[in-house]
Amino acid sequence: MKQAQRAWHRPFLSALRKGGCIEDASKAAGIDSDTYYKFREKNPEFRAEVEKALDEAIDRLEAIAIRRAGKHSDKLAEFLLTRRHPRYKVDPQQGAGGQQVNVNITLEDQKKGEP
Numbered sequence: 560m561k562q563a564q565r566a567w568h569r570p571f572l573s574a575l576r577k578g579g580c581i582e583d584a585s586k587a588a589g590i591d592s593d594t595y596y597k598f599r600e601k602n603p604e605f606r607a608e609v610e611k612a613l614d615e616a617i618d619r620l621e622a623i624a625i626r627r628a629g630k631h632s633d634k635l636a637e638f639l640l641t642r643r644h645p646r647y648k649v650d651p652q653q654g655a656g657g658q659q660v661n662v663n664i665t666l667e668d669q670k671k672g673e674p
């Protein structure tokens with residue numbers, strides 16, 4: 560990063576790589592998210608670092624989802640395949656076999672922390 564690095568950059572990017580959440584990374588770095596967004600807007604080098612950190616977080620989360628799908632969920636495996644592998648691509652409004660996919664989350668599910 561060519562610009563003067565701010566003290567919060569390193570902890571912010573580290574937390575972002577681990578979790579992929581701007582709000583959590585901002586808290587870990589001791590800043591509010593407005594500080595992040597304002598700095599990101601004006602600094603293309605930092606923006607590139609953020610995109611790289613987000614890519615790493617997504618790769619990590621995808622690996623976790625793939626492991627879970629293999630052990631616990633045919634639906635999760637189907638979802639991952641339809642999003643990642645060209646052979647399994649389907650209309651986003653349709654499930655495999657042309658069946659519509661509906662997801663309903665109730666307030667009770669949210670309170671329990673269930674998707």
